[in-house]
Amino acid sequence: MPKHDLDEIDRKIVAALQQDGRMTSIELAERVGLSPSPCARRVRLLEAAGIITGYVALVDQVAVGLPISVFASIKLERQREEELDRFADAVSRWPEVVDCYLMTGQRDYLMRIVVQDLEAYERFLKEKLTRLDGVASIESSFALGQLKRSHALPIMGAGAGARGARRGK
Structure with a gap:
């Protein structure tokens, strides 16, 4: 668009x-x-x-019993279109995955997973993520705390550019 x-x-x-x-x-x-x-x-x-x-x-994730946020970096065996599509299709069906990005660099995907406890994350890994064909490696990092979370994009300054500066804004 x-x-x-x-x-x-x-x-x-x-x-x-x-x-x-x-x-x-x-x-x-x-x-x-x-x-x-x-x-x-x-x-x-x-x-x-x-x-x-x-x-x-x-919704506050802690208030609904999902206090654990895990960031998982995923590397696929190959980055061919069919493998990327298969991964995207699987991830879109997993409610535990609340954010997932296709990345540049050493890893192919970065996702945020929310779960109720460590056992739930272990089940997610064993029953879903590690069973997906084409996953070469998974690196998990557990969030200890959240300093900032915003759903608002910084729209007020976007697009103003030089026009806003000329008008004294």
């Missing part, structure tokens, strides 16, 4: 909805300085353009 140029109002809308996706249309319009109808129209356009892709409830 081509890059969509966001103007200042679009960036304000996206930033506000990233902070609170449940705010009413009236609250959003007030926050960004528009009347409700044009604001709602802009939100619909942002959704149609694929910039706003959905709305979710953020």
